[in-house]
Amino acid sequence: MTVAALSQPNFFQAKKGIASWLFTLDHKRIGLLYLYSIGFFFIVAAGLGVLMRLELLNPGRDLIDAQTYNQVFTLHGVIMIFLFIIPSIPAVFGNFALPLLLGTDDVAFPKLNLISWWLYVIGALFALFTLFYGDGPADTGWTFYAPYSVRTGTNVSMTVMAAFVLGFSSILTGLNFIVTIHRLKTPGMGFNQMPLFAWSLYATAWIQLLATPIIGITLLMIVAERVLGIGLFDPSIGGDPILYQHLFWIYSHPAVYIMALPAMGIVSEVIPTFAQRTIFGYKAIAYSSMAIAFVGYFVWGHHMFTSGMSGPAGFIFSILTFFVAIPTAVKVFNWVATLYKGSISIEVPLLFALAFIFNFSIGGLTGLVLGALATDVHVHDTHFVVAHFHYVMFGGAGFAFFGALHYWFPKIWGKMYNKAMANLAFILLFIGFNLTYFPMLIVGIMGMPRRYYDYLPEFHEMNMLSTFGSWIMITGLIIMIINLVVSKQRGAKVSGNPWNGITLDWQTSSPPPLHNFDKMPVLPEGGPYNYPDAISTHEEKEKKDDE
């Protein structure tokens, strides 16, 4: 194995030159292209986030005026949603790991995969272009609510077109993954032998495919409304702004699960590997992904409880929203049950996975507060919503992204990061994150509205805490990034399988050769997480203790 690994050039060495990267058809390189571009935009948008927190340190104007603040939170939202969190896990780790997990050498349509990345770049350039062209970036919030998005003088059309192009990129990635999963699994692997990350990508891909076109056409209608002034969404000329909200959330609520489901897939990979134990309730986790995708399609109305929805409609949307909590809780219980009596080794990816469970539970439970009709009216459009959203998206999906980065880091580069630094970065991130967002839950309940650059004096202390938290968080982030970049160059070399994982991605050398496998990968007996030494029942554990 090691001899073969030495003789084969890995995918970094196989081809040289900048063109071999920009026009590569190799899924691993495309995954890395996404990682670098997505990482860049994440840093930009995180910087905007820190800027907002800095403005909110004291009441009144500190740094930026109201209009700039509006543009900053819009740009922060647009970049984080469309350029970071929607593509993050599927495009980076889906691309890199899915073919490895399935035991194949690429996705089903390698050329389409490259086109997806180029579309991503074009969309990103559109979004950046608004900074320098026309009357500045949009100031509507990332939701582009009509009629304001139709009337404002800022460059909404360009921002909206960016989202349109990025949607196309997302659709093509989803399409590629569905076909890959159906057609390219290694011989002997059925759907029920698939790793759970593949399952979650499968559920995600269906949402990408079936929800994204709606936002595409809606955004085109916004552009047409701005150019031609039809009266489609603008009530002053006879339009219906609520219709826009419906169309927007028909996509954008399922999109929340595009962000969350792959993160749950990462957690489902990381936990069995570091517990060295069969995952508890494989089928329950797999099918609950599909259930979330399905039910998630029908709950968009809960964003609109306060914007003129009939009683019965609100009631139905509220009930359906509560249904989503069931498959989500199923996953959480199964992850915790997997840890029970496993041989746990506390490595950085596991810490991120545990932080995911903690943060996501807070995010999920506050989501129920928002999904309930009566309480939603009270906290709608307050900082409570901002905190809930960031607990789910950043504390959830973002932390899972970092976890995946640390989990597959040795696979991608064949080296290990400095674990002490990684631990430090994790602790700072976790403390900083909670210190930033937990106070927002409290001021939200107290009634501080979102999307204002100013606030009443009674919210001052909590906002100060929150801003201090953002400094700790950004320190953790910087340490994490520096640690990973330095370790990529100077880290200690590791074997092909440093975590002792048994999914197929660990059966090849690290970094993998161009065609991923030098010999046929072998499926583990009895399921993807069936660790040979695992103790799967209480009786076995007792027996082992007796010995």
Place this chain on the structure above:
Amino acid sequence: MSQEHAFVLPNSGHNFDAKSSKMGMWLFLYTELLLFGGLFLVYMIYRYLNQDAFLLASFELNVWMGATNTIVLLTSSMTIAMAITALQKGNKKLSITLSWVTIAAAIVFLVIKYFEWGAKFEHGYFPGMDHYNELPHGERLYFYLYFFMTGLHAVHVIVGAVFILFVIRGIQKGKVTKDRYSLLENSGLYWHLVDLIWIYLFPLFYLIH
């Protein structure tokens, strides 16, 4: 060692796989349906709210031109299906001819569309024109949706025709053959979708009373 170097997985993503490409096409068609689905939803809601205005406005359309276009598109759907069968039976020449007939039908469709739209432009029914601005809100919405939906459909007709043109070159070059016809089949699937959407657009705009 050299043996290992030559190892290729049986389930390689770089293999030609007719089933994959067909599945990919079907998935893409779902997205197209949903793209138009958003517009159908908007149409449905505004039709419900402005029933009289929509009816009044629909009298401005020429049913005969619409009906001719429907027949043209339906025929072209038949010819592309025949082109696929011809290629499957090994008759390359007939397949190419039938594909050209399909493209010709697409051009006829667009020419008729051009005259239809031209007449509307002349009378100032395009959004933003003087006559359009004088119309009541309901009728304005009707014409807006009419131009948006038939316009988007026309774009799809052009894309479909270019796709078929591309496949004809493939047949001539020997890349699309009797045993490897999935590209032609996919262009056919796409063409049927273009046809199908028109089948809904025609009654919605021209016929409903």
